[in-house]
Amino acid sequence: MRAARYHGIGDVRIEECEPSAVGPGEVRIDVAAAGICGSDLHQYRHGPDGLGADEPHPLTGETLPVRLGHEFGGTVVEAGREVDLAAGQPVAVNPVRSCGACRYCTDGLYHLCETAGFIGLHGGEGGFAAEAVIPAANAVPFPADLPAAHSALVEPFAVAVHAVRGSGLRAGDSAAVVGAGPIGLALVQAARAAGAGEVLVSEPQRVRRDAAAQQGADAVFDPADDPVEGITAATDGGADVAFEASGSEAGLRQALGATRRRGETVVVGVFAAPAELQPTLLVAGERTVTGSLGYASGPNAGREFGMTIGMFERGRLDPGAVVTGRIGLEGLVERGIEPLAAGGSDHCKLLVEP
Amino acid sequence: MRAARYHGIGDVRIEECEPSAVGPGEVRIDVAAAGICGSDLHQYRHGPDGLGADEPHPLTGETLPVRLGHEFGGTVVEAGREVDLAAGQPVAVNPVRSCGACRYCTDGLYHLCETAGFIGLHGGEGGFAAEAVIPAANAVPFPADLPAAHSALVEPFAVAVHAVRGSGLRAGDSAAVVGAGPIGLALVQAARAAGAGEVLVSEPQRVRRDAAAQQGADAVFDPADDPVEGITAATDGGADVAFEASGSEAGLRQALGATRRRGETVVVGVFAAPAELQPTLLVAGERTVTGSLGYASGPNAGREFGMTIGMFERGRLDPGAVVTGRIGLEGLVERGIEPLAAGGSDHCKLLVEP
Numbered sequence: 001m002r003a004a005r006y007h008g009i010g011d012v013r014i015e016e017c018e019p020s021a022v023g024p025g026e027v028r029i030d031v032a033a034a035g036i037c038g039s040d041l042h043q044y045r046h047g048p049d050g051l052g053a054d055e056p057h058p059l060t061g062e063t064l065p066v067r068l069g070h071e072f073g074g075t076v077v078e079a080g081r082e083v084d085l086a087a088g089q090p091v092a093v094n095p096v097r098s099c100g101a102c103r104y105c106t107d108g109l110y111h112l113c114e115t116a117g118f119i120g121l122h123g124g125e126g127g128f129a130a131e132a133v134i135p136a137a138n139a140v141p142f143p144a145d146l147p148a149a150h151s152a153l154v155e156p157f158a159v160a161v162h163a164v165r166g167s168g169l170r171a172g173d174s175a176a177v178v179g180a181g182p183i184g185l186a187l188v189q190a191a192r193a194a195g196a197g198e199v200l201v202s203e204p205q206r207v208r209r210d211a212a213a214q215q216g217a218d219a220v221f222d223p224a225d226d227p228v229e230g231i232t233a234a235t236d237g238g239a240d241v242a243f244e245a246s247g248s249e250a251g252l253r254q255a256l257g258a259t260r261r262r263g264e265t266v267v268v269g270v271f272a273a274p275a276e277l278q279p280t281l282l283v284a285g286e287r288t289v290t291g292s293l294g295y296a297s298g299p300n301a302g303r304e305f306g307m308t309i310g311m312f313e314r315g316r317l318d319p320g321a322v323v324t325g326r327i328g329l330e331g332l333v334e335r336g337i338e339p340l341a342a343g344g345s346d347h348c349k350l351l352v353e354p
Numbered sequence: 355m356r357a358a359r360y361h362g363i364g365d366v367r368i369e370e371c372e373p374s375a376v377g378p379g380e381v382r383i384d385v386a387a388a389g390i391c392g393s394d395l396h397q398y399r400h401g402p403d404g405l406g407a408d409e410p411h412p413l414t415g416e417t418l419p420v421r422l423g424h425e426f427g428g429t430v431v432e433a434g435r436e437v438d439l440a441a442g443q444p445v446a447v448n449p450v451r452s453c454g455a456c457r458y459c460t461d462g463l464y465h466l467c468e469t470a471g472f473i474g475l476h477g478g479e480g481g482f483a484a485e486a487v488i489p490a491a492n493a494v495p496f497p498a499d500l501p502a503a504h505s506a507l508v509e510p511f512a513v514a515v516h517a518v519r520g521s522g523l524r525a526g527d528s529a530a531v532v533g534a535g536p537i538g539l540a541l542v543q544a545a546r547a548a549g550a551g552e553v554l555v556s557e558p559q560r561v562r563r564d565a566a567a568q569q570g571a572d573a574v575f576d577p578a579d580d581p582v583e584g585i586t587a588a589t590d591g592g593a594d595v596a597f598e599a600s601g602s603e604a605g606l607r608q609a610l611g612a613t614r615r616r617g618e619t620v621v622v623g624v625f626a627a628p629a630e631l632q633p634t635l636l637v638a639g640e641r642t643v644t645g646s647l648g649y650a651s652g653p654n655a656g657r658e659f660g661m662t663i664g665m666f667e668r669g670r671l672d673p674g675a676v677v678t679g680r681i682g683l684e685g686l687v688e689r690g691i692e693p694l695a696a697g698g699s700d701h702c703k704l705l706v707e708p
Contacts, residue, residue: 261463
């Protein structure tokens with residue numbers, strides 16, 4: 001069976017892998033689709049996170065190389081003992097594994113587990129493969145009447161749902177979104193779904209600005225045209241909540257600058273470097289900056305995956321709108337990771353259909 | 355009458371000033387004491403905030419020079435028409451003036467007024483003077499049975515009370531305080547008063563560390579000895595809430611680094627420069643950084659001034675403990691501002707008794 005494995009910086013290979021046996025509490029999934037995530041690109045450019053060739057991940061115990069792909073879903077084709085899921089059941093995969101014993105896990109904050117590891121980043125069988133054997137606890141039933149490929153989009157949309165739910169956004173509040181990649185677009189949709197008033201977006205790429213406008217943004221700004229001024233004017237003094245989804249210092253500065261006094265900036269982007277900010281903006285305006293990570297996880301894959309799927313079903317979120325291309329497994333690196341990691345690609349979310 | 359006036363960077367003069375008449379809604383105060391604040395030193399070193407020699411302050415309309423001293427109290431000696439305070443009444447001065455009309459004032463957030471100005475920083479008659487005529491709405495009754503000089507300490511302690519009240523600190527939570535100047539010490543006391551469990555302090559000066567320990571800190575750390583490690587160990591993984599009261603990048607880094615996942619850093623310090631931080635610390639741990647400014651203000655001087663005075667009365671706060679010296683008005687610059695602004699002074703709060 002062919003599967004993508006991450007060996008280190010700039011090194012992802014499509015290799016022949018022996019299919020695993022399905023143990024107790026596990027399921028084998030026939031992968032319908034797997035999304036290429038900013039975290040994949042971050043790791044491709046900057047190196048692995050929490051494990052190495054000689055350094056086992058503290059939770060999974062695995063070393064490089066590891067199987068890649070953590071945004072995926074498909075159909076259960078084989079279920080081990082002690083598993084409630086039957087063959088034929090469509091599922092979305094919540095890839096987060098937690099220790100269950102640290103202070104965060106015992107407080108129910110499994111996604112903040114001190115040694116949390118992602119299937120497809122830190123070990124286990126990732127989704128860039130025809131099949132993957134995973135713990136059944138990480139498989140969340142997905143409606144059979146929705147497009148099967150959308151099961152791969154539950155993960156990134158759950159990131160946005162978690163960020164909005166964790167913020168102070170209330171119905172009617174204005175929201176700014178900095179960066180309109182897949183997560184930024186999902187944030188636009190999730191903010192709309194949460195009842196946001198104006199949704200304002202800053203994004204350098206024209207095609208992504210257009211997508212944001214189509215997916216619910218009231219106004220879109222090119223960072224070259226002073227989005228802070230534009231957002232401040234559009235919101236009578238600053239947005240109530242800003243979401244930083246660019247992972248850049250410039251984006252963080254925009255988000256913080258675009259909020260009103262007592263406004264909140266939620267950082268969702270993955271940063272490769274430190275960022276400078278003006279503490280005076282925080283103090284003089286009693287502004288808040290907070291980080292948002294992943295989504296609720298845990299023994300039953302957490303509540304937010306199910307919520308997100310429910311929002312797909314009720315049409316509150318439109319996952320298909322962020323997809324701009326579908327490729328086969330063999331094109332993962334050349335047609336997917338490489339152009340996206342180089343930046344400036346017109347693509348937003350690329351799905352791999354193995 | 356002698357009064358201190360701020361003319362610009364490094365230029366504070368004790369000058370002869372004509373006493374003002376007391377108009378309707380105003381009172382004349384015989385100043386008992388006035389504290390030298392970090393904001394005074396910041397302005398002395400870095401220049402005025404929101405006004406200049408040719409640039410009137412948007413609220414007060416005044417230009418430089420302005421009368422200095424915004425932490426003060428004393429006794430009403432003359433009351434204008436339409437004033438409820440009688441001569442002989444001890445008062446503490448809430449120096450914040452607000453426009454009453456902007457979106458923040460109309461939301462009751464007077465201290466975040468878009469054009470807020472402080473008596474003694476941005477116009478009006480400051481407290482480094484024998485007498486000051488101020489709006490009666492800024493004068494808060496102070497108990498006659500408390501030391502009159504302590505009326506000058508309500509303002510800085512209200513800053514700490516506001517920061518603690520605005521934080522998520524709950525009884526039993528651990529609190530870290532970075533910087534043990536007057537505000538840092540008041541934060542130690544206010545965190546204790548709010549029921550904090552462990553209170554951990556980082557402060558480079560020995561004499562201030564000793565003061566923090568005497569005023570309720572469970573452990574004190576020299577920043578040279580890795581306070582982040584010490585606080586993390588003392589709190590089983592990080593403080594619930596950290597208060598940044600040093601106004602320095604190093605202090606902000608310590609505060610943020612010393613909090614647990616989902617922990618909160620409250621920035622109270624006045625920063626003269628941008629500060630670099632690791633957004634990854636925010637995201638990966640869902641940590642929060644928030645700014646705290648002043649205290650509740652408004653038409654009746656806000657609720658937090660009265661609360662703070664009540665905490666003085668009930669012995670929950672010990673304002674006298676932060677005072678390390680008392681000087682006369684003529685020594686304000688040479689014995690007060692200069693050595694404090696130069697840094698490294700062993701003094702904490704210096705009171706001027708005109």
